[in-house]
Amino acid sequence: MDLSFIAVQLLSGLTMATLLFLVASGLTLIFGVGNVFNFAHGSFYMLGAYFAYQTVSALHTNFWAAALMAALGAGIIGMLAEFLFLRRIYGRSEEGGFQILLTYSFILVIDDLVKMIWGTEYKSLLRPAGFQGSISAGDVTMPTYNLAIIAIGLVIVVLAWLILTRTRPGRVARAAALDREMLGAMGVNVPLTMTLVFGIATALGGFAGALAAPLRSVTPGAGIEVIIDSLIVVVIGGMGHFWGAWLGALLLGEVTSFAVAIVPEWASVVGYLVMVLCLIFKPEGLFAPRQVRKA
Amino acid sequence: MEWILKLDGLEKAFGGLRVTASVSFAVKEGEISAIIGPNGAGKTTLFNQITGHLLPDKGKITFLGEDITGWRPQQIVKLGMGRAFQITSVFPEETVLENVRLACLSRRDEVLTYFRPVRRFKEATDEAFAILESLGLRQHAERPALELAHGDQKLLDIGVALGLEPKLLLLDEPTAGMSPEERHLTRDLIKRLWKEFNLTLIFIEHDMDTVFGIAQTVRVLQLGALLAEGTPDEIRSNPAVITAYLGEDLT
């Protein structure tokens, strides 16, 4: 195990972490602000991949435009899903449970609709022009596209931080995470906030799906794997804790990356083990504030 | 033992806010007493510490000779402390009878049975009916708790607490939200229950008629600290208390 090996794994772990973060941050955003666990979040990731594919093959646009279209498309569908369906069950006494069931039914519907429209064969999406090669520094060789993903991820993280801390909508979102009712009493349009948050979160997920498409093929099953991974990230980082999602993604991405290189058969199980360890020692998430629980 | 509950130097702060400031007092067995104080004085927070729902930062709570500081609520309940809540907290889908019966079963350690239908537990059922009778809720026995009027739900809340045969019962604003007539009836009921069930009673109240009507001892909290302690007459004429309640009718 030499330095270049470690460097390569670190970087590919970072790529994985970026994609994970984009998806998991949306998941944790929806939960933090709206107290909804969007089980179908992986399906929006998958939709993003398909939208990007469709945009490129039908409209022959460049990759980046397609990725943005994917984000937009996923965001719009997310907002529709929230507005038309999810909204009807806010405030029901069994709220948490039925929300999960409703978002679970979204998965079934979206996944089958995707199969209906695009069929079940694997589709492929080429990497964007200019990013199809790799660059080397010494013994370390990385595909440029992977590095581009990392860069994009960093930009989004910084943007997110700025928005959440410096702008009013960002502060509203953070306040909503703490006390939704209070926010309504202060005159903020809570339902609109919820719909917008849902849209932004699903757009992030769709964008991630588009970005990931050239790396893995575009398939109907993609959504389900992603939701489990996002789940692990969010458990590690703490549900509703935005920065926890970033750190959790980093941890999972790096651990998995090294695991893939060392014990490829069991790489996916390693992620679960990390999660179980976190559960044993800090069930509310490694980075969530310590909860004072009594009895 | 003269006293049944003793607080020693209880302290609690949330962030920088001191909600319980070195509170100490002793409650005599069989006493019926009230805790009063302006809003935000920390009365409910004090209750929460006594019942184990909140851990005090400093100080000691002794109940029936045991140091219960840090005990879990269910352990304190089993020892003999009961509580009725400010916002009624019953089991809405269960019948009125079932609500109280479950408490009786718990006291009799009969809850952890898996195979006998609950209606076959005769003693617990009889006890529950007796309690409902005392509270005037007998006729509602088979109705789901959520169908009860607000005042009756409050009574049911007390009934559930009584099912546990507590030696000390804490009532959190028992007459809140009631009409003057209902308050009068509740006052008489509390006094009757106190004698009938041999209780030591502490209640938090804002309604001064109730306080001065039935309490033997009155304790005043202000900003988390015990301001004064004494008989109703002593408290009524205490200048510090009057100042604290400026503008409120104490007679």
Add this chain to the structure above:
Amino acid sequence: MELGRGLKQTAFWLVLFAGFALVPVLSTSKYHMLLASHILLWGLFAVAFNMLWGVTGMLSFGQALYYGLGAYAVGLMVKHVGTGWFLPGVALGLIGAVILSIAVGLLIIRVSGVFFTVLTLAFGQLAWQITFRWYHFTGGDDGIQSIIPPGILGNGLVYYYFILVLVALSIWLLQRLSQSPMGVLLRCVRQNPSRVPFLGQSVRFSQLRVYVVSSFFSALAGSLMAGVDNSIHTDMLYWTTSGEVILMSVLGGIGQFFGPFIGAGVIIILQDVVGAKTQYWPLMIGIVMMVMVLLLPKGLVGEFQSLSARLKSLAAPR
């Protein structure tokens, strides 16, 4: 009044039992017996699941873990030890389910609500991953075939009645549990968990107990299913299996004890009639689930009961 209700329920169960007992008599088709077996075992699985969800308010998206454990305990015994080891396999599955549910329960019952659900899903998937990848031991995606119950149970008819008796007994036990003081406590844990400590009881211990009980019967369902289909597959551990049992409960009605059983029956029959003819069965289930959640939250049985109660009050003399 309680007696009347009890009598009605007993009558209902007897009719149901008789109905299932008569299936091999009324129809010579092995296929109908197979269908009935599936309804019985999924029905048990769903009723056991609902002890967690409808009764105690714990939505577990990972009961497939125990269902699959039961199935694989039998399958692995038969595969690695010998074809006669079917019943010890069942016993092993049950013991394993108890031990595992205690371990997992202690770990995850510390959190509640959505967190709990998410964690049950994760553990279920972990079990699936391990079973899927451990090809040499479990056969992975190939599953395990030729699981034949030993001796006289190898006869399809005998095995059918064997299942019927076990399922009836299990459901009877679960019903007794829901009517016992423990059952009342579990319902109260769902309705008002913060009041429960003030009754002198522990919310967490109650939840752990029902989790173990539910998992035990889920494993039993899985074990017996191995003998019905004579094969098992990793799909039994996949999260969609957990989803199916939830769907059955929601469809039938989580607020009634026998709701999930009815739901299981409806889904299995529908799946047989409709599902076989279309490849978009998940789409249909998804839509059914959406309809149930949005419009008929009490489930078929619950909504039917509400409807009949309303009709009765309309017909009653004023």
